[in-house]
Amino acid sequence: MPRSADPANPPRPDPSRPVPASRSAPDPGALLAWYDRHRRRLPWRAEAGVRQDPYRVFLSEIMLQQTNVVTVTPYYAAFLARWPTVAALAGAPLEDVLSAWAGLGYYARARNLHACARAVVERHGGAFPDTEAALLELPGIGPYTAAAIAAIAFERRAAAVDGNWERVIARLFAVEEALPKAKARLRALALTLLPSSRHGDFAQAMMDLGATLCTPRKPACALCPWRTNCAAHAAGAPERYPVKAAKAARPTRQGVAFLAVRADGAVLVRSRPPRGLLGGMSEVPSTDWIEGGPADPALAAPMALEWQPLNATVGHVFSHFALELAIWRARAPAVTPAPAGHRWVRPEGFDAEAFPSVMRKVLEYIG
DNA sequence: CAGTCGTGGAA
DNA sequence: TTTCCAAGACT
Numbered sequence A: 001m002p003r004s005a006d007p008a009n010p011p012r013p014d015p016s017r018p019v020p021a022s023r024s025a026p027d028p029g030a031l032l033a034w035y036d037r038h039r040r041r042l043p044w045r046a047e048a049g050v051r052q053d054p055y056r057v058f059l060s061e062i063m064l065q066q067t068n069v070v071t072v073t074p075y076y077a078a079f080l081a082r083w084p085t086v087a088a089l090a091g092a093p094l095e096d097v098l099s100a101w102a103g104l105g106y107y108a109r110a111r112n113l114h115a116c117a118r119a120v121v122e123r124h125g126g127a128f129p130d131t132e133a134a135l136l137e138l139p140g141i142g143p144y145t146a147a148a149i150a151a152i153a154f155e156r157r158a159a160a161v162d163g164n165w166e167r168v169i170a171r172l173f174a175v176e177e178a179l180p181k182a183k184a185r186l187r188a189l190a191l192t193l194l195p196s197s198r199h200g201d202f203a204q205a206m207m208d209l210g211a212t213l214c215t216p217r218k219p220a221c222a223l224c225p226w227r228t229n230c231a232a233h234a235a236g237a238p239e240r241y242p243v244k245a246a247k248a249a250r251p252t253r254q255g256v257a258f259l260a261v262r263a264d265g266a267v268l269v270r271s272r273p274p275r276g277l278l279g280g281m282s283e284v285p286s287t288d289w290i291e292g293g294p295a296d297p298a299l300a301a302p303m304a305l306e307w308q309p310l311n312a313t314v315g316h317v318f319s320h321f322a323l324e325l326a327i328w329r330a331r332a333p334a335v336t337p338a339p340a341g342h343r344w345v346r347p348e349g350f351d352a353e354a355f356p357s358v359m360r361k362v363l364e365y366i367g
Numbered sequence B: 001c002a003g004t005c006g007t008g009g010a011a
Numbered sequence C: 001t002t003t004c005c006a007a008g009a010c011t
Helices: A028-038 A054-064 A069-082 A086-090 A094-101 A108-124 A132-136 A143-154 A163-172 A183-193 A199-212 A347-352 A357-366
Strands: A252-262 A267-271 A308-317 A322-332 A342-345
Touching: A028 A199, A054 A069, A054 A086, A054 A108, A054 A143, A069 A094, A086 A108, A094 A108, A132 A143, A143 A199, A163 A183, A163 A199, A252 A357, A308 A357, A322 A357
Parallel strands: A252 A322
Antiparallel strands: A252 A267, A267 A342, A308 A322
């Protein structure tokens, strides 16, 4: 391959800059040796040299998407205790899965987790397929997760390129192209790093490296097994990589939540539409959430009661907008029937409901 | 392909 | 307080 895209105008050495010392290619063996000494013990990780149950790899990988280890840990333990096998999870009602997932965020993951378990049972007889391509066909399993399961559970040679890999590779090769456009280039570079054995260990070693040494801020380059192979380190600017595109500003939307409290303490609740924001989750009835707020909130009240605006606002930040939710509260008689599509839920039943975090904040105002 | 889709912790 | 960030997938 030519060094320049333009053969008529080949790049010329810049005399004002010294030619950088050539770096040898990163050796996967060096990373694996580091991993053998420093591998983290995590609840979903098998002992060294032992292949992990594909279901456990699957469950942990879905939960870990865009979510910290510390946050995932208790959810992983609860799911594994309640649904120890993919067949058990497939047999559960979706509402149970959603309520167990409540608080973890990105609720499409819970819907897809459940759909995937059912697909594994129905299409594959309850055993996860053991190739990256077949895994990729399952709901909720994308390029990263397919490669991670294939490598960790089945010892397939696959590049499980996650945010850690991207950061490590961007630094190793000083990739100037900005994410997310750079994803294809980073993946191509990742494929050049793969070892010829220990594929599961290598996938996890890359993640450990990114999580413990090659961190976004203040990377511990002095301890890195690939220190001498790293272009960003050689340039003295590891934190400059990966380059990222600017993010869009986050607008603020307003709404009003209607907190109807029955004489016995029950609260009026409904379920959100099955897809989209907080899809399938439980909620206190509210107006639409829109920039500038609803013109006439009273029109959205779930039933005719004496609604009292509280001097309180619930603030919550979603991934792509912030929400300010005013609280209107009303007391309802003991025998008030629930309007169509709604139900009364007493506080003892809250744990069985799929209340996302924003709704748990609203429910603090029961009074 | 850029927008959608949560949450809580750290700096 | 604000910003960024964490083992991404789907449309």
